[in-house]
Amino acid sequence: MTVDSSAARKRSAAGKAGTTGSKTGSAGTKSGAAGAKRTTSTTRAPRAGAKKSTEPQLVQLLTPEGKRVKNAEYDSYVAGITPEDLRGLYRDMVLTRRFDAEATALQRQGELGLWASLLGQEAAQIGSGRATREDDYVFPTYREHGVAWCRDVDPTNLLGMFRGVNNGGWDPNSNNFHLYTIVIGSQTLHATGYAMGVAKDGADSAVIAYFGDGASSQGDVAESFTFSAVYNAPVVFFCQNNQWAISEPTEKQTRVPLYQRAQGYGFPGVRVDGNDVLACLAVTRWALERARNGEGPTLVEAFTYRMGAHTTSDDPSRYRGDEERQAWEAKDPILRLRRYLEASNHADEGFFEELEAESEALGKRVREAVRAMPDPDHFAIFENVYADGHALVDEERAQFAAYQASFADAEGGH
Numbered sequence: 352m353t354v355d356s357s358a359a360r361k362r363s364a365a366g367k368a369g370t371t372g373s374k375t376g377s378a379g380t381k382s383g384a385a386g387a388k389r390t391t392s393t394t395r396a397p398r399a400g401a402k403k404s405t406e407p408q409l410v411q412l413l414t415p416e417g418k419r420v421k422n423a424e425y426d427s428y429v430a431g432i433t434p435e436d437l438r439g440l441y442r443d444m445v446l447t448r449r450f451d452a453e454a455t456a457l458q459r460q461g462e463l464g465l466w467a468s469l470l471g472q473e474a475a476q477i478g479s480g481r482a483t484r485e486d487d488y489v490f491p492t493y494r495e496h497g498v499a500w501c502r503d504v505d506p507t508n509l510l511g512m513f514r515g516v517n518n519g520g521w522d523p524n525s526n527n528f529h530l531y532t533i534v535i536g537s538q539t540l541h542a543t544g545y546a547m548g549v550a551k552d553g554a555d556s557a558v559i560a561y562f563g564d565g566a567s568s569q570g571d572v573a574e575s576f577t578f579s580a581v582y583n584a585p586v587v588f589f590c591q592n593n594q595w596a597i598s599e600p601t602e603k604q605t606r607v608p609l610y611q612r613a614q615g616y617g618f619p620g621v622r623v624d625g626n627d628v629l630a631c632l633a634v635t636r637w638a639l640e641r642a643r644n645g646e647g648p649t650l651v652e653a654f655t656y657r658m659g660a661h662t663t664s665d666d667p668s669r670y671r672g673d674e675e676r677q678a679w680e681a682k683d684p685i686l687r688l689r690r691y692l693e694a695s696n697h698a699d700e701g702f703f704e705e706l707e708a709e710s711e712a713l714g715k716r717v718r719e720a721v722r723a724m725p726d727p728d729h730f731a732i733f734e735n736v737y738a739d740g741h742a743l744v745d746e747e748r749a750q751f752a753a754y755q756a757s758f759a760d761a762e763g764g765h
């Protein structure tokens with residue numbers, strides 16, 4: 352059974368209006384399920400003017416100094432953005448960072464068992480998250496707190512799993528935001544399968560899968576690339592290259608820039624400045640539009656930096672120096688948008704003050720919500736393992752019940 356996504360999906364040429372053909376080089380695939388014609392090399396080659404001869408240039412719309420730079424290929428994707436939209440993106444990033452800092456503090460206070468901070472990756476997440484449409488479906492890793500924010504998942508719901516009181520904390524279908532996935536790279540397969548289903552349904556929504564530089568080495572990711580390419584699935588692979596996979600640097604994952612991997616699979620790859628929220632918004636809009644138009648998958652490599660530890664269980668001083676972090680601090684995603692907002696008079700002091708107050712209120716709300724989370728029913732762990740129950744689960748439940756009862760006996764006996 353094959354999926355003829357090109358027949359099922361809406362791919363009106365009108366939907367591509369305003370884009371430049373040079374972006375993909377694929378003038379709308381008509382090849383259907385086999386995708387045999389999709390061999391055009393669409394991956395961007397390193398361009399002249401790259402900082403280092405070995406490093407490809409990033410798509411960048413805002414410099415670290417907060418200067419708006421023109422980009423012939425992607426400007427059209429943010430052409431309609433208003434000062435209010437820009438303030439909105441800034442607010443999203445500030446509140447996400449504040450929430451993240453609160454969660455880290457709560458872990459230190461023993462309220463959470465673990466936390467994976469997104470510090471430094473706010474632009475990659477807010478830019479890409481704000482590019483998604485309500486009917487799109489998002490498959491995150493465990494660090495996508497900013498994307499969750501964009502999908503209107505209440506931030507307090509992200510904390511239950513890290514407190515150990517539930518196995519997820521939200522209904523994925525309420526916001527089209529899948530549960531956090533710890534098994535590295537596996538969600539790219541889920542996303543690909545889901546995208547193939549979307550294509551079969553003939554819907555024009557798209558799917559986006561988040562994963563890291565380390566995950567790019569997983570077989571699951573390679574399989575996702577193959578399947579999505581061959582079935583022309585409407586999926587965007589959004590790789591946040593934050594330079595580290597716990598203590599392993601990206602050099603240990605790849606001999607070529609990660610976005611170039613796409614070429615071997617027959618779909619476009621692009622590297623974007625992951626600390627530039629505007630560029631991430633523009634590039635993700637472009638990639639999602641390709642998916643909607645039936646042009647298949649895209650790999651976006653958001654070049655960014657994990658400013659903090661891998662998780663609260665990690666100590667990065669064991670394997671990397673301060674200089675690296677300092678160099679990335681100068682490229683801070685929030686600071687650069689603030690500089691732009693100030694220089695262009697798009698935000699006044701009152702805006703920043705109000706946001707500061709809103710941040711503090713969010714921190715307080717999160718603290719209170721976490722402390723008020725009820726302990727789980729001990730037997731809840733056995734629910735939802737199988738839809739219709741299973742003999743092994745029944746046996747384990749009975750064993751656990753006996754184990755618990757043994758404490759009651761002991762108490763009664765003394």
Ligand SMILES: Cc1ncc(C[n+]2csc(CCOP(=O)(O)OP(=O)(O)O)c2C)c(N)n1
Binds near residue numbers: 566
């Ligand atoms: C299949 C699998 N292997 C190993 C691990 C342990 N592990 C957890 S996070 C991680 C590194 C992931 O790095 P990356 O993909 O770059 O994502 P980041 O944490 O940097 O966001 C590893 C190896 C895991 N969770 N799942």
Ligand SMILES: [Mg+2]
Binds near residue numbers: 564591593594597
């Ligand atoms: Mg990483």
